[in-house]
Amino acid sequence: NQILADTFTLRDLYKKHHWQVGGPTFYQLHLLYDKHYEEQNDLVDAIAERIQSLGGVGLAMAPDIAETTIIPRAPKGREEVPVQISRLLHAHEIVLEETRTMARQAAKQGDDGTNDLLISEVIRPNEMQVWFLSQHLVNVPLVKAD
Secondary structure, three states: OHHHHHHHHHHHHHHHHHHHOOOOOHHHHHHHHHHHHHHHHHHHHHHHHHHHHOOOOOOOOHHHHHHHOOOOOOOOOOOOHHHHHHHHHHHHHHHHHHHHHHHHHHHHOOOHHHHHHHHHHHHHHHHHHHHHHHHHHOOOOOOOOO
């Protein structure tokens, strides 16, 4: 459920920034954030279904997600684009780190289905999103999110 909660949170960060992005790269980032939101939404579904198929109960309600996630909560207001991207990249780092750990555990336990899901459907798409996001920071100093 940790990966599920953090993927939910990352997904919602994308939607927040999609609605609140501004500036000269508005159009490109507005579309990119929405694309990544949709991809994260697909991941939420795949992860929740895997939890259910293994006999668990996936988190589904916002308060449960907020209580479980380890991704820092974004402020209510609009943030500048470099801060948005920094916040998203940090969230991806968290998801990738915990997913790699869980994939290794699944492999050790012989759970090939979970290992495959985590590598193919969580790690690879998140790595691709990190790559696309990071290209918007070329020649721009990274601004640390509070």
